[in-house]
Amino acid sequence: MSIRKIIEYPEEVLAKVGKPVTKFDEELKNLCADMFKTMYDAEGVGLAAPQIGLNLRLFVMDCEGIKLVAANPEIVSTEGEQSGQEGCLSVGKIPAVVIRANKVRLKAQNERGEWFEQAVEALAARCFLHETDHCDGKLFIDHLPKLRREMVVKKFRKEKRLK
Ligand SMILES: [Zn+2]
Helix, strand or coil: CCCCCCCCCCCHHHHCCCECCCCCCHHHHHHHHHHHHHHHHCCCCEEEHHHHCCCECEEEEEECCEEEEEEEEEEEEEECCEEEEECCHHHCCCCEEEEECCEEEEEEECCCCCEEEEEEEHHHHHHHHHHHHHHCCCCHHHHCCHHHHHHHHHHHHHHHHHC
């Protein structure tokens, strides 16, 4: 297991629609183990493959007691609304308020390729949506009004320069 380098905005891979996961083999298991390790090391609650430079529809998460691997994730249904702070390991964890659905049902494959569905609420729902977005080449800042988006990007660039 190794910690991978986290790719940051505005790298191109973060804006690409991921390719489906087709092989559920030892290599995928090792990749998921690396992704969990990388996520914990960065103190995140979710990490998608594009964030380590791989153009794949795959994410891992460990949020509100829900720990899972989701390959080829699809949002089956959403309900309600929540407003809350969100951040991304690829955008320096700069927080911004994003409106999301409050209940989300996700369909995906686990690391053995078995399909499952899971319904979650609140923070875990936010995480499902955020990570599935990554697989579609979208970032949380894409949900922000233009000015707020620019503020987040500016702050991120400034903090990066200071590092
Ligand atoms: Zn993210």
